[in-house]
Amino acid sequence: MSKDTLTNIQNQLVEFSKARDWEKYHSPKNLSMALSVEVAELVEHFQWLTEEESRNINGQKLNEVKEEVADVLLYLLQICNQLNIDPVDAAKQKLLKNAVKYPPR
């Protein structure tokens, strides 16, 4: 992964929305709904599988899951764009907080 990759993707998403005049739809409220829909499409792949089966998906199923993961990430980054949130910074801060909240055994 090259430097600033997520930032590049975030910038591409801004251009993508502008070129299609979609910015008016992309309130954080609406984007959070779209995010939840994409997560459900990921959940749908796993709902009738055993946990063990879910650890061993491959082929076409894995490709479809990969695509849903992408959709989730893309909507999450658009929420970050709208609210000026740095996702990596947010994740790092949360990791530190979790390390305190859940001490290792």
Place this chain on the structure above:
Amino acid sequence: MSKDTLTNIQNQLVEFSKARDWEKYHSPKNLSMALSVEVAELVEHFQWLTEEESRNINGQKLNEVKEEVADVLLYLLQICNQLNIDPVDAAKQKLLKNAVKYPPR
């Protein structure tokens, strides 16, 4: 953002789970459920706001939203860890696919 940042976070998440003996719980099936719960906590911040209000959150509300965004990203990266999915590669491929599916106006 330094090079390989997401990969660093993904590696930290592996260590974090190992140190707490949580790997047995982290099937993609279970992680997709946890991901959906975190997304709902994000949605909850926006459910009674107007779209306009959702574009203008700040202060404590924005901090809480930032933390939920982090939780969503962290669970998404754990799914990627379990299934050997490169999230940035997946997102880039999906962007190309979307550009074909939705031509600019």
Place this chain on the structure above:
Amino acid sequence: MSKDTLTNIQNQLVEFSKARDWEKYHSPKNLSMALSVEVAELVEHFQWLTEEESRNINGQKLNEVKEEVADVLLYLLQICNQLNIDPVDAAKQKLLKNAVKYPPR
């Protein structure tokens, strides 16, 4: 609505699953995932609408929403079946609790 209608539907759902040998899949865990997927299909209908537009859907859109509402109710009733929960009794108790928690203005 005739007496015991929800109970009738719940009984039909039991027969439906038995006849298809689906009971093995219908753990509360799996059913909660399926429920979340159906709710997302409902959310999807509203995600890019304004609140005002969402109050005024009709025709084919309303029919599709009605079908998603049915799917949500059917999975919820199947969870009730599995855990011996009386949905109407649960709702009545929650209404009383809410009336105390949120006093009228």
Place this chain on the structure above:
Amino acid sequence: MSKDTLTNIQNQLVEFSKARDWEKYHSPKNLSMALSVEVAELVEHFQWLTEEESRNINGQKLNEVKEEVADVLLYLLQICNQLNIDPVDAAKQKLLKNAVKYPPR
């Protein structure tokens, strides 16, 4: 269950919202978001359980699940109120459709 029980609950929900001046918030769009949040609170109870464990919850855990089931039903009924959907009629129609779509073995 007495005749018209769901209808009684739906009527109580109308009164409840009126008495608190909440009707302005209760667009189908917003209610679908609230519904998804309540479903996630149900999912949260099951996310780290095995399927077998989810079939055998009891005591306080079962009481909490019952309360989340109630919340899901109450928001679903409020969506029905807003859009003049009869939930039982919708469920019956969907059952017939499912019987055709998935023939018994």
